Amino acid sequence: xxxxxxxQSDWAQALxxxxxxxxxxxxxxxxxxxYGTLTCQGIGQDGIPEVTASEGxxxxxxxxxxLHISCPKENASSKFLAPFTTFPRIHAKSVxxxxxxxxxxxxxxxxxxxxxxxxxxxxxELRRVLEGHVFDVNCCRFFPSGLVVLSGGMDAQLKIWSxxxxxCVVTFKGHKGGVLDxxxxxxxxxxxxxxxxxxxxxxxxxxxxxxxxxxxxGSSINGxxxxxxxxxxxxxxxxxxxxxxxxxxxxxxxxxxxxxKKLQCLGLQSRQPVFLFIGSDAFNCCTFxxxxxxLAGTQDGNIYQLDVRSPRVPVQVMHRxxxxxxxxxxxxxxxxxxxxxxxxxxxxxxxxxxxxxxxSAL
Numbered sequence: 001x002x003x004x005x006x007x008q009s010d011w012a013q014a015l016x017x018x019x020x021x022x023x024x025x026x027x028x029x030x031x032x033x034x035y036g037t038l039t040c041q042g043i044g045q046d047g048i049p050e051v052t053a054s055e056g057x058x059x060x061x062x063x064x065x066x067l068h069i070s071c072p073k074e075n076a077s078s079k080f081l082a083p084f085t086t087f088p089r090i091h092a093k094s095v096x097x098x099x100x101x102x103x104x105x106x107x108x109x110x111x112x113x114x115x116x117x118x119x120x121x122x123x124x125e126l127r128r129v130l131e132g133h134v135f136d137v138n139c140c141r142f143f144p145s146g147l148v149v150l151s152g153g154m155d156a157q158l159k160i161w162s163x164x165x166x167x168c169v170v171t172f173k174g175h176k177g178g179v180l181d182x183x184x185x186x187x188x189x190x191x192x193x194x195x196x197x198x199x200x201x202x203x204x205x206x207x208x209x210x211x212x213x214x215x216x217x218g219s220s221i222n223g224x225x226x227x228x229x230x231x232x233x234x235x236x237x238x239x240x241x242x243x244x245x246x247x248x249x250x251x252x253x254x255x256x257x258x259x260x261k262k263l264q265c266l267g268l269q270s271r272q273p274v275f276l277f278i279g280s281d282a283f284n285c286c287t288f289x290x291x292x293x294x295l296a297g298t299q300d301g302n303i304y305q306l307d308v309r310s311p312r313v314p315v316q317v318m319h320r321x322x323x324x325x326x327x328x329x330x331x332x333x334x335x336x337x338x339x340x341x342x343x344x345x346x347x348x349x350x351x352x353x354x355x356x357x358x359x360s361a362l
Contacts, residue, residue, distance in 0.1 A: 003026050003027055003028035003029065003031075003071065003074040003075075003076040004026070004027050004076070004078070004320040004321045005024065005025070005026050005027075005069055005071060005076055005077070005078040006024065006025050006026075006027070006321075007022060007023070007024045007025075007038075007067075007069070007078075007080050008022040008023045008024070010022075011024075011038065011067065011080065011082075012067075012082035012083065014040075015038060015040045015049050015051055015067075016040065016043065016049055017040060018040060018042060018043070019039065019040060019041075020039070020040040020049075021037055021038065021039050021040070022037070022038045023035065023036070023037055023038075024036050024037070024038060024053075024057060024069060026056075026057075026071040026074055026076055027321055028074045028076070031074075034056055034071060034073070034074070036053060036054040036055070036056055036057040037053070037054045038051050038052070038053055038054075038057075038059070038069075039051065039052055039053075039054075047064060048062060048063055048064060049062065051067070053069065056071060056072075056073060057069060057070070057071055058070045058071075058072060060077065064082070065081065065082055066079055066080060066081050066082060067079070067080045067082070068080075085123075085124075087119065087123075087124030089124065090109060090117055090119055090124055090126065091109065091111035091113055091115060091117070092111070092113045093111050093112040093113040094111060094112045095109050095110070095111050096110050096111060096112060096136070096137070096138060096139075097109065097110045097137070097138065097139045097140050097141075098110075098140070099140060099141040099142050100121055100142070101121075101142045101146035101163075102142065102144055102145070102146045103146050104121055105120070105121055105122075105146070106118055106119070106120065106121055106127065106142070106146065106163060107119050107120075107121045108130075108140050108141070108142060108149050108163070109140065110136075110137035110138070110139070110140045110151070111137075112136065114135070114136065114137075115129065115131075115137075116129070116130040116131075116133070116137045116140055116151060117129050117130065118130065118149070118163055118166070127163075128163065128165075128166040129166065130149065130151070130161050130166055130168070131166075132159055132161075132168045132171075133151065133153035133154075133155055133157065133159065134153070134154075134155040135153060135154040135155050135178075136153060136154045136178075137151055137152070137153045137154075138152055138153055138154060138178060138179060138180050138181070139151065139152045139179065139180065139181050139182055140152075141182060141184065142163070143184060143187075143188040144184065144187055144188060145187075145188070146163070147162070147163050147164060148160060148161065148162060148163060148169075148188070149161040149163055150182050150184065150188075150191055151182075152178075152179030152180065152181070152182050152193055153178065153179060154178035154179075155178070156173070156175040156176060156177055156178055156179060156195065156197075157171055157172065157173055157175075157179065158171070158172040158175075158179055158182065158191070158193050158203065159171050159172070160205060170205060170208050171208070172193070172203050172208060172210070174201060174210045175193065175195040175197050175199065175201065176195070176197040176199075177195045177196030177197035177198075177220070178195060178196045179193050179194070179195050180194055180195060180196060180220070180221065180222050180223070181193070181194050181221075181222065181223045181224045181257075181285075182194075182224065183224050183225055183226040183254075184226075185202075185226055185247070185248045185249060185252065185268070186247065186248030187247075187248070188205060189204070189205055189206060189245075189247040189248070190202055190203060190204060190205065190211065190245075190246060190247055190248065190249065191203050191205060192214070192224055192226060192254065192268075193224070194221035194222070194223070194224040194256060195220075195221060196220045196221075197220075198216060198217045198218050198219050198220060198221060199213050199214075199215065199216050199217070199221070200213070200214045200215045200217075200221055200224060200254065200256055201213055201214065202214055202246070202249070202268075204243075204245045204246075206245070207245065209245075211243055211245055211246060212243075212271075214254060214266065214268070214271055215254075215256060215264065215266060215271075217256065217258055217260070217262075217264065218260075219258050219259045219260035219262070220258070220259035221256050221257065221258055221259070222257050222258065222259055222282065222283060222284050222285065223256075223257035223283065223284060223285040223286050223296075224254065224255065224256055224257070224286070225254075225255040225286045225287050225288055225294075226252055226253070226254055226255075226268060226288075227252065227253050227255065227288030227291065227294070228251060228252060228253075228288075228291055229251050229252065229253045229267075229291055229292075229308070230290070230291030230292040230308070230309070231291075232292070232309060233253070233274065233291070233292060233308055233309060234274075235251070235252075235253065235267030235268075235269070235270050235272065235274060236267050236270040236272025236273075236274075237270055237272070238267075238269055238270045238271060238272075239271070242269055246269065249268045249269040250269050251269075252267070252268035252269065253265055253266070253267065253268065253274060253288070253308065254266045254267070254268045255286045255287075255288065255294060255296070256286070257283035257284060257285055257286040257296055257297075258282070258283055259282045259283075260282070261278055261279050261280070261281060261282055261283065261298075262276055262277065262278055262279070262283070263276070263277040263278075263279060263283050263286065263296045263304070263306075264276050264277075265294075265308060265311070274308065275308065275311040275312075277304070277306060277311055277312075277314075279296070279298050279302065279304060280298055280300055280302050281298040281299040281300035281302070282298060282299040283296050283297070283298055283299075284297050284298065284299060284324055284325055284326055284327075285297045285325060285326060285327050285328050286328065287328040287329065287330055287335070288330070289330050289335065292307055292308045292309050293305065293306070293307060293308075293315075294306050294308065295328050295335060296328070297324075297325025297326070297327075297328055297337065298324070298325060299324045299325075300322055300324070301319055301320065301321050301322045301323050301324065301325060301339065302317050302318070302319050302325070303317070303318040303319070303325055303328070303337060304317055305317075305318070320339070321339065323339040323340050324339060324340045325337055325338070325339055326338050326339060326340050
C-alpha cells in the first residue's frame, strides 16, 4: 500500500512568495508520520517559483499548475494540482455540498453557515440565495436542464428551486429524519432521496408526491446513486404494476451507502435486491462508473470497487489514508474522491483524481 503524501492546502499561494513556506507530510501505514517543509527560494523569470524541500523529500517538478513531490525513503510520490480559481466570498463557513450546471455556467452550494447559494461558475459572482430550509442544508444538485435545483435538509424536506428567480416551486414531505442525499432519474420527472430515517424514497416531481418507499434499512442511508444497468444484470420483476408516474426507472439500479457498514443495490423499478455487500466501516458515498462497475467510500478511508455481476469480492480496495471518504464523482477515464481530515480539522478536504491506469495498478 503506497504511503500517502499531504501538503498545506494553500501551497500554491504560499510558495509564490520569497521565502514562503508550506508544510508537507508522508504517512506510511503502521509507521510514524514523516513531516517536512517546502521553501520558495525565489521566483524565476518565467514566473515559476524555485522550491526546495527539507530532508527526506524531493521536489521532482514544479510549474504554474502543479507540483510533483516524492519521499524516497517510503518510495512515495504525489502530484498536487494548483487551484484554477478560488471563490473565497461565497460562504462564511465550510461548504457541505456543491454542484455545477450541465452547461457549466452556474454553481450551487450549501454551507454550515446555513445558506444555499447560486453563483456564476466563471467568477464566483453571487446570483441567487435560496432560503426556505430550516436548519442545515445537506445536499444540493442541478437538474439536467441547469435551470432547476434539488435540495435536501435536516428539516426532513426536499425542495425544488428555480435557479432563475430563487423561488421554491415544490416541497416534498414524508421523511422522518434529515435528508442526506438525492439522485435524479433521467431528465428529472422522478427523483430519489435517502435519509437518517433509514428509508430511500422515489418522488413524483409533477405532483409533489411520494411514489413509494424503495428501501427501509433500519439504519441511516448516507448516500444514494442511480445508474443504468448492463443487460447482463438481473434486476428482478416488480411485484406490482409500476405507477404510470414512474418515468425512466426501468433498467435502473439504485445504490445505497448505509451507516451500518452495508452497501445495498436494488432494481429501482422492481424494488428487488441485487446484492448486499458488507464493508469495513460506515459507507458515506457511492457512484456508478459504468453499467456494472461501481465505487463506494467508507468512514475509515477505503474506496471499494465492485463489479455488480460478482459483488461478493471487491475488484479492489483503494486506501490512501484513514480519513473518511466523503464524495465520489466519475470523471473522464477515472474518478475524483474527496476525503475529510482525520486530524481534527473538519473543514479540510483532500481531493484526489484516480485514473483507470491507477485503478488497475493498485
